[in-house]
Amino acid sequence: MRLLTLILFAALDLVPKGNAFLNNLQKRDSILIADQVEYGFELDSVAKGTVIALPDFSPISGDTLTLVEGWKLDTLRISRKKDMMDIRGRVVFAPFEEGIYELPPIMVARSRGKVSDTLLFEAAKMDVRTMPVDTASFQPHDIKGIITYPVTFREVLPWLLGSLALVLLLALSIWLIMRYRERKYGPAVPAEPAHITALRLLDKYRGSKYWAPDKQKAFYSGVTDVLKTYIDARFGVDAPEMTTAELFDALKDCQDITPDMYDGLKDMFERADFVKFAKHLANDDENASVLPLAVRFVTSTYQSTLGEEQEKDVL
Numbered sequence: 204m205r206l207l208t209l210i211l212f213a214a215l216d217l218v219p220k221g222n223a224f225l226n227n228l229q230k231r232d233s234i235l236i237a238d239q240v241e242y243g244f245e246l247d248s249v250a251k252g253t254v255i256a257l258p259d260f261s262p263i264s265g266d267t268l269t270l271v272e273g274w275k276l277d278t279l280r281i282s283r284k285k286d287m288m289d290i291r292g293r294v295v296f297a298p299f300e301e302g303i304y305e306l307p308p309i310m311v312a313r314s315r316g317k318v319s320d321t322l323l324f325e326a327a328k329m330d331v332r333t334m335p336v337d338t339a340s341f342q343p344h345d346i347k348g349i350i351t352y353p354v355t356f357r358e359v360l361p362w363l364l365g366s367l368a369l370v371l372l373l374a375l376s377i378w379l380i381m382r383y384r385e386r387k388y389g390p391a392v393p394a395e396p397a398h399i400t401a402l403r404l405l406d407k408y409r410g411s412k413y414w415a416p417d418k419q420k421a422f423y424s425g426v427t428d429v430l431k432t433y434i435d436a437r438f439g440v441d442a443p444e445m446t447t448a449e450l451f452d453a454l455k456d457c458q459d460i461t462p463d464m465y466d467g468l469k470d471m472f473e474r475a476d477f478v479k480f481a482k483h484l485a486n487d488d489e490n491a492s493v494l495p496l497a498v499r500f501v502t503s504t505y506q507s508t509l510g511e512e513q514e515k516d517v518l
Contacts, residue, residue: 223309223324243293244324251286256312267300304329397436398505404429414490423475447472
């Protein structure tokens with residue numbers, strides 16, 4: 204879109220505003236073919252509400268000088284007290300032929316209310332060069348591959364320090380978690396063997412105080428639950444989730460349980476079912492036989508485990 208024509212420039216007063224700027228975007232001392240350069244102006248103290256019109260540079264774009272990017276306006280500074288701002292406008296050119304280019308001057312029309320004028324920024328010259336080639340000694344060579352350089356300790360050091368810091372951070376996190384759990388739950392206690400746990404829990408049911416009619420259900424439930432947990436740990440049978448019939452069907456082929464022990468234990472579990480579910484009241488003789496039978500079952504099966512471990516050690 205052409206925002207300003209030559210007729211409009213002629214109708215307005217021309218106000219010299221200095222030189223336009225020319226910057227090489229490649230940050231080199233000289234401009235080479237195909238380099239992109241900024242060409243534009245900077246204007247200070249532009250009042251708020253000022254309308255800016257810029258020239259159309261597209262007609263000068265061609266094969267030797269190409270307009271890569273059209274006008275862009277940037278605000279450099281804003282003065283809030285006076286409603287003034289400093290602005291910067293620029294286009295981007297790219298030359299594709301060696302030589303000196305005389306760029307057109309920049310005429311910026313501004314209008315605020317009934318006041319209008321045209322600001323003139325003097326044109327700049329662009330000296331475009333090519334890379335010098337000594338044709339007398341020049342010899343073409345094959346394209347070389349990517350050059351690789353040996354890795355130095357200085358390059359590896361940041362990675363080593365980073366890995367060390369990560370390991371230390373991980374170790375610190377684990378230590379803090381362990382300290383927190385120790386403070387909250389106490390020091391970790393190694394898991395005791397299943398037979399020790401079973402005998403310790405069975406010892407709580409010693410005494411005839413559990414034989415009272417109102418306590419028999421808790422007595423038989425407690426003893427059978429301890430034995431089921433021990434059977435699960437010792438024989439790998441999911442005893443806590445089994446009925447009495449299912450449990451003893453799973454234990455009937457176990458060689459570590461003698462037939463007398465099997466029958467006595469089965470009789471005790473069946474009696475426990477009657478006490479828990481059928482409100483049966485066991486007599487003192489039946490109650491007195493429960494705990495010795497349970498203890499004997501645990502100790503006898505545990506001793507068979509010791510024998511198996513000793514045989515393995517001998518082998």
